Structures are given as structure tokens and as C-alpha cells.
Amino acid sequence: MSKVYLIKIANKEYILKINHIDFIKEFYKQKYLSGRCKFIRIPKVYNIAVKNNKAIALMEFIPHQKNKLRLNEILDVIYEFHKETENVQSNIFITYDFNAFYKELVMIRTYLPPILKSQTKKQLKEFFAEIFDSKYSIIHGDFHEDQIIKNKNYYLIDFISSFYGPKILDYAYIFKYDKKIKKQVLICSAGEKKIPNKEMVSKFLKSLVIILISDIFWCVNRRKYEHKSFATQILKANRAINRNMAAIIDTISN
Structure with missing residues (x-):
């Protein structure tokens, strides 16, 4: 949905995003955070x-080389952010x-597996009370390695999905399709x-389920902007939801 260009103005490089x-x-969101975040x-x-129904932004370009980040580096970036x-x-x-969250769930309930479809709002x-009663901050909402730029400092980019919510959800996003949770x-x-x-x-398994439901909502919503069904992504998310719900039941019962 976005287009990104590297451009030059007066011999200085910038990012142009549409x-x-x-x-x-x-x-x-990015403009607000750039004035707030220091570490x-x-x-x-x-x-x-704004031009022709498009939003256009001129942004700072951060020179960098593509380097593989270690898991601990990614976790440290999340923690500090x-x-x-x-x-x-x-x-x-x-x-x-x-x-x-419930508003999103209701809008895509027909796409969800039976184990969630049958639950009332109260249930x-x-x-999910322990997730939504936990500590809040700005959540990036699309955390993966490509969203982190490393040169002398760490930079975080792309805030299209960001919101204010439970911190645990950013960690869940990174590992939403992992079958084994890392210690x-x-x-x-x-x-702590x-x-x-x-x-x-x-x-953590419950936070994964929330992120996967949000992913399905995002896929359904994107149909307004892209001529795709996103059926494969929705099916993948449903399978992961079923796997995590089964793991929650198994964890609680043992």
C-alpha cells in the first residue's frame, strides 16, 4: 500500500514515502515519536x-548497511522503545x-476458528484480562528485523500499525508463527x-492469539486497497490460533 523512494534535494538524500x-x-505518528524518542x-x-488522494511525506534518510541483528538486539530495541x-x-x-480488540474481533468473527466464535464477550x-490489564506503551505493531536500522544508533521505522496498548503485543508480533517460544x-x-x-x-500464548486475530482483521481491511483475497494468510493465521489455543489449554491443565 506504500511506495518508498530515495531522492536527492540539493545533493542531500531523503526518503519520499507515499x-x-x-x-x-x-x-x-512518526513525526511525534521522532521528537520524543532519544535512545x-x-x-x-x-x-x-496531500495530493490526488495520496498522503506524501519527506523524511530523513538514515545511511546504513544491511546487517543481521541478533535476537537480543531486537528485544533490547523493543524494551527501550x-x-x-x-x-x-x-x-x-x-x-x-x-x-x-473486541470491536475488531466482531467484524471478522466469521473468519475465526470455532473455539473463538463460540465465546461470549464476557468470556x-x-x-484475555491478563493481557489488557498489563503495562501499556506505544506498540509498533509490525515489529520485525527490517523495521530496525542500525548504524551508530538504532532507528525504528514504519508506524502504519502503531497504537497505544499492552507491551507484550510487540513481542508476540515477532514470534506469532513460531512453534516454540524462546526463553x-x-x-x-x-x-522482569x-x-x-x-x-x-x-x-504469551494469549498475546499471540490477539496478534493473529488482529492480523486477520488487517487482511480483511486491506481488501479495500488491494485486489487480493488474502485467503492464504487468513488460513495460516487460523491454524496458528488453533495451535496456540490448544497449547494454552495444555499449559493450564498441566
């Missing part, structure tokens, strides 16, 4: 314009609490250094 007008908030840097946004954005007061970012609220991820997502127990495992 979105559908519906996603103009991405640029305002994890956010590229500056110099100008935002969350630390700097815990107390954000801005209506640019929606608050992703249970009500926001779902109780089931250090459980420790980091819990926000302690030996992982079955409660931590269950909580």
Missing part, C-alpha cells in the same frame, strides 16, 4: 502533504484495550528477570 490518504496518520531514534519527518513511550499522551495513537474479556522472549515480555513459569507461557 500512502493512501486513509493512512496519513502514519506520518504524524531508539526515529527518522525525522520534514514535510507532510517501550520504556520511552510508556506515558504517551496523544490522540494520534488509538488505545488498543479490550473494547478496541473473552475474562480470558529470553518470555523473560523480556514479562518485563525471572525463571519462566506456566503462567508466563500461557500469557
Whole structure:
């Protein structure tokens, strides 16, 4: 949905990014965060314009080489980004609490597996309470290695999916299709250094289910902008939801 160009103006390089007008908030989110985050840097946004139903932004270009990041580096970037954005007061970012999550779920309920379709709002609220009652910060919402630029500092890019919500969801996004949860991820997502127990495992599995439901919502919503069914992605997410729900039941019962 986005187009990105490297351009030169007066012999200086910039990023020119073009979105559908519906996603103009991405640029305002990045502009806000670039003035707030100091440890994890956010590229500056110099100008935002609208033309022919498109949102256009001129951004800072960060010179870098493509380097493979270690898992601990990625986890550290998430931790520091969350630390700097815990107390954000801005209506640019929606608050992703249970009500926001449930609104998405209702809109795509027909795409969900039976184990979730049959649950009432009250049952779902109780089931996911430990996620939505946990600590909040700005959530990037699309965390993967390509969103992190490393030169002398770490830079974070692409905020089209960002919101204010439970911190654990950013960790879940990275590992949403992993079949084995890594110990250090459980420790980091819990926000404290302690030996992982079955409660931590269950909580993380629930956060994976939330992210996968959000992914299905995103796929269905993207149909308005792209001529695709996203059937393969929806099926993949459903399989992962079933796998994680079974793992939650198994973890709790043992």
C-alpha cells in the first residue's frame, strides 16, 4: 500500500514515502515519536502533504548497511522503545484495550476458528484480562528485523500499525508463527528477570492469539486497497490460533 523512494534535494538524500490518504496518520505518528524518542531514534519527518488522494511525506534518510541483528538486539530495541513511550499522551495513537480488540474481533468473527466464535464477550474479556490489564506503551505493531536500522544508533521505522496498548503485543508480533517460544522472549515480555513459569507461557500464548486475530482483521481491511483475497494468510493465521489455543489449554491443565 506504500511506495518508498530515495531522492536527492540539493545533493542531500531523503526518503519520499507515499500512502493512501486513509493512512496519513502514519506520518504524524512518526513525526511525534521522532521528537520524543532519544535512545531508539526515529527518522525525522520534514514535510507532510496531500495530493490526488495520496498522503506524501519527506523524511530523513538514515545511511546504513544491511546487517543481521541478533535476537537480543531486537528485544533490547523493543524494551527501550517501550520504556520511552510508556506515558504517551496523544490522540494520534488509538488505545488498543479490550473494547478496541473486541470491536475488531466482531467484524471478522466469521473468519475465526470455532473455539473463538463460540465465546461470549464476557468470556473473552475474562480470558484475555491478563493481557489488557498489563503495562501499556506505544506498540509498533509490525515489529520485525527490517523495521530496525542500525548504524551508530538504532532507528525504528514504519508506524502504519502503531497504537497505544499492552507491551507484550510487540513481542508476540515477532514470534506469532513460531512453534516454540524462546526463553529470553518470555523473560523480556514479562518485563522482569525471572525463571519462566506456566503462567508466563500461557500469557504469551494469549498475546499471540490477539496478534493473529488482529492480523486477520488487517487482511480483511486491506481488501479495500488491494485486489487480493488474502485467503492464504487468513488460513495460516487460523491454524496458528488453533495451535496456540490448544497449547494454552495444555499449559493450564498441566
